[in-house]
Amino acid sequence: MQESILKRWSLNILLALVLAFMLAPILIVFVNSFNSSAFNAWPPQGFTLDWYRKVLANPAFQRGTINSLLIGTVSTAIVLVLGTPLAYGLARLNIPGLAALKSVLFAPLVVPRVAIGFALFVLFVTFGMLTGIRPYGTFWGVVLAHSVLMLPFVVAILAASFGEVDPIVEEAARDLGATPLQAFRLAVLPQVKGALLVSSIFAFITSFDEVETTLFVVRPAINTLPVEMYNYLEQYQDPSIAALSVLLIAFTFLVVLVIPFFVKGGDLFRMFASGRK
Template structure:
């Protein structure tokens, strides 16, 4: 008896899928159209089309400085998240010890808290140590959100590497650490790359926690966007939003092309 092949989606499923994608993409499309507006105020549809607000964006010194700060901060958060998350992920994926599930739960706990509560708690904790509006304070705060994502992805990537390969390396004389560094981590490199990219995006896009911890001389791009939107109502906001969307999309596509972000996130 021949096995039936996979069923093709029907027209109703296609219609629902198109409607779902349209609902998700509609805000970005509206922002993209408004970012090319020739008008002086946010309006849809725009009165005309122009690149004037992208030129104004490039000429805005505060936004350029905030972009550089966010990029550097996100890069540091990605590195620190891997340094912390990779050993934790290896312990969860490979080792068997009492409280293993508790450790995994504690590492994921920041994702369960509202970012408003987390931001206030970090402000109260970092203020006595004089780490508010400092690079170490921002890196530490952003890592509270980025590390859980890195641990989740790296746990799946390490668990997908067969234990027998490490055992074979040890029987050939490699130390446990050398077996991990020379065998497990290279095979888990796609997950490592995906974890770094996701940690970068989490930090680059973080707004609520940053609002509690930035200062007049150290601010991030999302906070600068928020402050700009409080005082002005012109399409430069839409142009900046499109820049953020393009940066995030470019990173996701590069990681998907190089390492397979979808596969890294979907592994059990």
């Protein structure tokens, strides 16, 4: 009995140490965001809110935030429209070449983002030279790049959810006179609405946070917020980025606290399980 209690306490202490190790960088960023030193002197010699005021008034960060929100929203809508039927097909159909299709579809999960960005840069430039349509450096070019990165996550989450929907429900709707599209819309989609919400939020956050691939396909007029942060760090070393990071962390925690009120626990579990595959 004493041995089991000791083991449990040891595991709890180990877990607490691991969590403290993981949270320590966030705590340092949080403290540094109030640092009165313009050169990130540590430990801070004083505390100020000036960096938050500077970040909120910065036109580049304001423009980058708007661009990130627009690009994230549009690309999320695109991958949901494309990913939903793809996920349904992967969950329901068993056709020749399915393994090859999955390899191509999920390749962005294993290929480095820098390699994807360079490949898209070459593709966009070559396509522009051949057709006169130049997606490089345009809003839709960035949306396309983000959609390529987000599609595998959306398909993985939705395919897992479609796999748990009993086909009998859809067959019953067909027997009652529904067309295939009506049966899918009325009998299947309502059962995966939680997964749709999770995948859309996951896709939006992925797009909003993307920087490596975006650097290769973006121009200054449509820089996203992460790219603006990257450019800022090349010129300045003050705590402004720490202040902006704290605001983004707070936004992330807000999303994490809001999601459980709309999504069932099973859908959240499938989200994390799909992300590990």
